[in-house]
Amino acid sequence: MNKPYIDHIDSTYVLAVLEDLLAIPSPSGFCEEVLLRVEREAAKLGWQTERTPKQACIITIPGQAGTGTLALTAHVDTLGAMVRSIKGSGALRFTPVGGYAMNSIEGEYCTVHTRNGQTYTGTILTTSPSVHVYKNARELKREEENLEIRLDAPASSKDEAAALGIRNGDYISFDPRTRVLENGYIKSRHLDDKAGVACLFGLAELIARTGAKPHKTLKLMITSYEEVGHGAAYMPADVAELIAVDMGAIGDDLACTEQDVSICAKDSSGPYDCAMTTRLIRLAERDKLRFAVDIYPQYGSDASAAMRGGNNLRAALIGPGVHASHSLERTHRDALMNTISLLAAYVLEAEDKPVKEPNA
Template sequence: MKEKVNRSYVHDLMERILLTPSPTGYCRQVIELLRVEAEKLGMSGRFLQKGGLIIDVPGTAADKTIGITGHVDTLGAIVRSIKPSGTLRLSPVGGYMMNSIEGEYCSIHTRGGDIYSGTILTTKPSVHVFSDARDQKREEAVMEVRIDERVSSEQEVKALGIRPGDFISFDPRFRSFGNGFVKSRHLDDKAGVAAMFGTLELISRGEVKPLYPLKFIFSNYEEVGHGTSSIPSDISEMIAVDMGAIGDDLNGTEYGVSICAKDSSGPYDYDMTSRLIELAERDGIGYAVDIYPHYGSDASAALRGGNDIRAACLGPGVSASHGMERTHMDAVVQTAALLALYVSEG
């Protein structure tokens, strides 16, 4: 199956969505991009109440409906306040280390539609000026955005149309290499979303015929914990396609599919997880099974929301998650392939 996945299609779509800003709460542009992409595949998408997207795919049997979810929202920030100096204090969106965004280029998106460039710095950004610059604790209170405009006061910033509550997106710094590596912010979970569309593209070509009706859900609030806390009532099984964590005593790599057996919400469904392992082994798909104690997915959000479902979680292995992330196209392609096997064979 992995040989049938359109690798260039998956790569190009992943690049497009990675370059589209979508911090949690500010996802309309990327959701619309996916809706249009679904139309190109001959499929129609409809919007969810919270702004996400759902694509219905018919199946040949009516025993159950499988939900497949990935999230388009990413880490980011919101303007907390405008300082008298003309810099911006930020409030984080999603969970990340403050040192991981220090020195990052960013964009401020005003509610009037303007976009301004900036850089995230500490309040003591130069060792030539501050003797304790190196020792300053990296925490929210000391992080600020330097705007690339001639501003040195709160009034001058407000004159640009920037206000508290405006969204801040981080420069993804996308780079792709001939050896298959892709490094970028927000591979969590845009690599997983690209893999989902890799499966949809297989279905559109007739390479995969779903056994059961499918609902592909692209959520926009996963990074804050409630992406798919509520799902359509006909879904009885759900697979979260989300990045696989790498490091410590984990087995996953950047080259294969990570199957999560347990995360912070508890164990995933035994039979679904076992079936994914069986299909991967049978089809020669590189995989690893791991436990993520500091991790949650849209499937665990659905379970916490009280939905009566069975759930599993898989995705491409991603190095340095919620930091300067990297994966390999082999992992993304094999994720699409394993997902295709599951939906065609159950």
């Protein structure tokens, strides 16, 4: 396969996988349906999968003999909520799953998933939802105790809501509102990190279609607890090198844009491996990819969890640039393609060979 690899990626496939994943509710820990979708897609490409006890899916792509194992992680779990209690009015008080600003979900449509398999839609509102009624509607602080869920069901009392089968601890998912625009922009909730999962499938499809052989055996690890901090705290014992594929943040003094692959040099867990990060930068430069190198002081990844979990490995972090993370997110098709191309260069080329210009 000739370089740059970006010319060989099936973007139609990548976007189709992304849209499918975004349509499946999967707050942290509530990921069975989306993991089954991941397993089916891996099987279509001819790759074997296994589940860890912690409900991560590992897709194994054999590499050249005797060259070790490289893990690539992305997380399929998203932000969401749980029912904390049923109010006397029949509205639901909720507790967050994952970290987000409460104002970012006000007015959002959502779905309550009961333990007996029922689902009920609703809307997240403040407890003073109308300016025509409540004097404090504009000034009310957007925090957990001042928000509730209005059910789209006949539930005007606690007993009526409970009679629907709703109980404390039921999961709540937020509607993704996905739009894929003709100019390449993709806006949706949960691009963090279903865009990263789609990138891993773009890489897996590229390898399957072209017959390319990774330099090292690849373990694509799709985790389901990253948003609560411990998705990849466990890693298989044979993994000594890890690249987390997660969204690149945008704003303030950061260089990343929605068209870039982000290469994170340091986040809240500290600096990432110097040699790995340098190699990623050199490959992106060589292949003339749109990329940015940034520092994310308020960010953590599955690589952070793996290192804190005591795994003896080195790690790096890359991913497509996503604007308004943990809110109304947006990225661009180019960011996905640049991310997949950089991953392909890293996994298909031997590390001990110097990075050279394509025609050098």
